[in-house]
Amino acid sequence: MKKYLVIGNPIDHSLSPKLHNFWIKQNNIDAIYNKKKLNNDEIENLIFDIRENKISGINVTVPFKNKVIPFLDELSLGAKQTQSVNTIFMKDNKVIGDNTDIGGFESAIKKLDFDLSKKTAFILGAGGVVPSIIYALLKMGVSKILISNRTETKTENIKKLFNNIQIVSWGEIPEFDIIINGTSVGLDNNDQIGLDFSKVGKDKLFYDVIYNPNQTNFLKTAKQLGNKFENGKLMFIFQALLSFKLWHNLEPEVNDKTIKLLDV
Ligand code: ATR
Secondary structure: OOEEEEEEEEOOOOOOOHHHHHHHHHOOOOEEEEEEEHHHHHHHHHHHOOOOOOOOHHHHHHHOOOOOOOHEEEEEEHHHHHHHOOEEEEEOHHHEEEHHHHHHHHHHHOOOOOOOOOOOOEOOOOOOOOHHHHHHHHOOOOOEEEEOOOOHHHHHHHHHOOOOEEEEEOOOOOOEEEEEEEEEEEEEOOOOOOOOOOOOOOEEEEEEEEOOOOHHHHHHHHHHOOOEEEEEHHHHHHHHHHHHHHHHHHOOOHHHHHHHOOOO
């Protein structure tokens, strides 16, 4: 039986095992997908288990997406540029790090039928997933990316990866077509991001990477102001699907049942 894992710290709330095991069963694959809480000093041994074929694939989440990189043999183009790996596997005797958060975001936006070409994107936050979102936005042809984070040094670090992005001071709301909440504000139902969106207009897309709760206060505000809005559920599902495809060479169907599986 093949073994798959998601590693992170914390990891208790990860829904990856539920989704992957559902698809594993649906496709009659002899495999199991578990979660493992990890410490920094355990990464190297775990990657060794991939090399030894004891584990067939690993998903990586906060705070290890960057920390696993020194132990890998090769990175996909996206993983390299974002310095972020969420999927690990062996290919031709090499341990490969890939980044399916990029394709996950891209697929989720495409489902919404919101054309991003030549548009302005405004990103809030500078955490783990933000470089992947920037990479995907550039791939989709946005003309301008603005980014704002409470702690400005972190946006400066992201600018080292993507020269062309522009930093906006925290609290300022520039003109935009799509705004993405990449902060952790909203994970708690009572969280308020503390920004004033009352002057942004009506035809914008508010996107929240958070999908639990289903509707953060950020998305509730978007709705009240008459804008389009979407949570991160499909992004999560599509990143999982793309990892599944890399590991099993099969593409599971995404339907209502898949989406319901993630209702917690
Ligand atoms: P990590 O930084 O470990 O990748 P993350 O959850 O991906 O963790 O990122 C947290 C993001 O949410 C950061 O951008 C953080 O801003 P800081 O860099 O200033 O910490 C942002 N964040 C968390 N709480 C916030 C708050 N109350 N107001 C504004 N931004 C907040």
